[in-house]
Amino acid sequence: MGNFFTSLFSSSKAATPEEEKAKSDQKKFDILKYDGVRAQKMGQVAYAIKCFTEALNLQEDFETMTYLVAAYTVANKAEEALEVLNRMVELEPDHINTRLTRVSVLFMLDKDADVIADCQHVLELEDTNHLAWFLMGKAKRTTADPLGAIADLTKAIALKEDFTDAYLMRAQILLSMSQATEALPDVEKAIELAPEEETTYLLRGRIHEAMGNLDAAAADYQNTLELNPFNDEAALLTGNLLIAQERLDEAISFFDEMIDLKPEFAKAYAERGRAKNLKGDKEGAFEDLKKSIELNPEGDEAQKLEGQHTNFNDMYKGGIF
Incomplete structure (x- = not known):
């Protein structure tokens, strides 16, 4: 019996330092x-x-x-x-979610050209991945391949018919290629899919404006502002449209409202100053321009003034407005 217990306990070895x-x-x-x-x-x-x-x-x-x-x-x-x-x-290397996560980070770092290889690898593994087609289209858009981008976005839409972002991006690319008529159906579909999304109305307004449908453009800019009164781009497009139509008093009143709503809106001061200048109100235009530059000393207006004379009339000769 003694030999049995001796054998039993001696068989369980103590852990080595490496194991510990x-x-x-x-x-x-x-x-x-x-x-x-x-x-x-x-x-x-x-x-x-x-x-x-x-x-x-x-x-x-x-x-x-x-x-x-x-x-x-x-x-x-x-x-x-x-x-x-x-x-x-x-x-x-074949983990799809990791590849797509890396794509998102590459976009954050403005390394759009590196995105395409990851998307292509994903599509080699899963050619029905609509997100990979979309992201590759996005990368091609920013790397000066609009036709390739349109082709990829079209594939993404074929795989996912309710892909709102893909319709929007394809419409944006078509508009940038001066194909507003072709862009309109895409943005209409995006509005159908996301009727509460302000950017869809903003884009449709820009498309209508490019097509010469100014009333429709104004209505869409207004739709955007109703969804988000602080949308700067919609405000500027609305005011600029009024200026282009030579409705200067309406433009000035509109920018008055925007400035009351958002007193730090530097670009609104600049555009109101442009409308005042066109009306012949040089003093009012100068005050608005000065205020715009005070609020945004690195903005377009300040850049245009760089190297010019401070005489107000000379500023206009330099094309400030």
């Missing part, structure tokens, strides 16, 4: 990872990043990398997020 360290590291890793997850859920992003980073120093874990990328993105640390994503792609 591995066990300790695993415990530390688990604590850091889940502390990071809890911190991230509570909005403690800096602490979450610290936890995830230290956890990854102990163990290269794909899931933890995903959490770290999300935390870096929330913290506006796109370069750091990209570094982690690059490693994730090395580890799992």
Whole structure:
């Protein structure tokens, strides 16, 4: 019997120092990872990043990398997020969500040309991925390939018929190519799909204006302002349309209202000054121009003035308005 117990206990060997360290590291890793997850859920992003980073120093874990990328993105640390994503792609080159996440970060960093390769890889794995077609079209649009962008967006729409953003982007590209008539059906479809989205009305207004349908354009700009009274672009387009129609008093009154609503609206002062100048009110125009530059010393008006004489009449000769 004594030999039996001696044999039993001698068969269970004590853990080696390496095994003890591995066990300790695993415990530390688990604590850091889940502390990071809890911190991230509570909005403690800096602490979450610290936890995830230290956890990854102990163990290269794909899931933890995903959490770290999300935390870096929330913290506006796109370069750091990209570094982690690059490693994730090395580890799992065919992981579609990782590729698409990297695409989003590349857009944030204005590395649009690098987007196309990731989208193409996704499409090699899954050619019905409508989001990859859309994102590739977006990248081609910004890298001077409008026809390629239209082709990709068309494929995205064929795969997802209610893809509002794809219709909008295709309409924007067509308008930029002076094909307003062809752009109109796309923006009409986008409005049908998202009737409360202000940007759809704004785009349709620009399309109508390009087609010479000025009343329809004005109505759409007004629709945009009803959805969002603080939409600067809609306000400027409305006022500029009134100026173009030589309805100068209406333009001035309109910009009065916009400035009352948003006193720091520098461009509204500049455009009101332009309307006043066309009416012959040089003094009023000068005051508005001066106010615009005070509010936005780096704006277009200040840039136009650079190197010119400060005499007001000379400013107009320089094409300020």
